[in-house]
Amino acid sequence: MADAVRVAAQSMIARFVAGVAAVVLAAAPVLIADGADHTVGTAAVRIHGKIRQVLTDANGMTLYYLATDAPVRSTCTGECARVWPPFISAAAVTSDGALRGRVRLVNTDNGSQVSYNGHLLYRYSGDTAPGQANGDGVGGRWWVADTELQAGASSGAVVAPGAVEHREGGGSESGMGGGMGGR
Numbered sequence: 001m002a003d004a005v006r007v008a009a010q011s012m013i014a015r016f017v018a019g020v021a022a023v024v025l026a027a028a029p030v031l032i033a034d035g036a037d038h039t040v041g042t043a044a045v046r047i048h049g050k051i052r053q054v055l056t057d058a059n060g061m062t063l064y065y066l067a068t069d070a071p072v073r074s075t076c077t078g079e080c081a082r083v084w085p086p087f088i089s090a091a092a093v094t095s096d097g098a099l100r101g102r103v104r105l106v107n108t109d110n111g112s113q114v115s116y117n118g119h120l121l122y123r124y125s126g127d128t129a130p131g132q133a134n135g136d137g138v139g140g141r142w143w144v145a146d147t148e149l150q151a152g153a154s155s156g157a158v159v160a161p162g163a164v165e166h167r168e169g170g171g172s173e174s175g176m177g178g179g180m181g182g183r
Contacts, residue, residue, distance in 0.1 A: 039057070039058060039089055039091075039093040039094050039095065039103070039114060040055055040056070040057070040063070040093065040094070040095045040096070040099065040103050040114065040116065040121075041055070041056045041057070041058065041060070041095065041096040041098070042054065042055060042056060042096060042098040042099065042147055043056045043060055043062075043130065043131065045062060045131055045132075045133050045144070046131075046133075047133045047136050047144055048136070048137075052144065052146050053098070053146055053147040053148075054133065054144050054145065054146045054147070055099075055116055055121065055145040055146065055147065055149075056130065057087060057123065059130065060130030060131070061123050061127055061130055061132075062123070062124070062127055062130075062131075062132060062133045062135070062144060063087055063116075063121045063122065063123060063144075063145045064084065064121070064122045064123070064124055064135050064136070064142050064143060064144055064145055065116075065119035065120060065121060065122070065142075065143055065145045065149070066084070066120070066122065066141055066142055067140075067141045067142075067143065068141055069119065069120045069152075070152075071106070071115065071118035071119070071120075071152045072106055072107075072108070073108060073109075074086060074108040074109055074110050074113060074120050076110075076122065077109050077110060081110060082125070083124070083125050083126075084122040084123070084124060084125070084135070084142065085122060085123050085125065086108070086110035086111070086113050086120070086121075086122055087113060087114045087120075087121040087122055087123060088110060088111040088112050088113050088114065089105060089112055089114050090112065092105070093105055093114050098147065099116070099147060100147065101116055101117040101147075101149065101151070102115075102116065102117055102118070102151075103115070103116055106120065108120060116145055116149060117149050117150060117151045117152060118151050118152025119145060119149060119152050121145055122142075124138075124142070
């Protein structure tokens with residue numbers, strides 16, 4: 001009898017630890033691996049019945065922006081960032097070549113956050129697979145970042161030290177080499 005109770009208790013503890021680990025991992029900011037082919041890609045996604053070209057991370061997950069953010073300041077931190085993990089990168093940002101706008105790293109309270117045309121980028125915890133866009137329009141403030149996203153209120157975002165801003169046709173404003181074509 002004592003063995004059965006011990007086994008049941010160990011099983012409960014194991015399930016609890018696994019559940020806590022899953023919550024912690026889901027709440028963690030998205031960090032781009034140095035070996036990814038690109039930081040920001042694109043995909044055709046159906047949103048409210050229409051197909052749109054949206055920005056994605058290297059895993060094909062839809063990226064979003066928050067209407068209340070400033071180009072260099074995130075208004076989504078703490079609990080908000082658990083639902084909307086900021087899209088951060090430890091390395092210079094790259095794209096798959098399909099973007100016409102500016103992709104850059106910006107120092108925010110969340111870390112080195114990726115932005116597109118002055119809009120800080122996030123993932124949505126409610127998206128569980130590539131091709132989903134369940135966060136579009138949430139709270140009237142969260143929107144899918146698509147390839148047509150216009151420049152934010154200010155295009156003068158502060159680029160993280162050592163980061164590269166990419167533009168179509170190559171080159172960068174920070175003087176480092178690079179271009180839109182990924183690695």
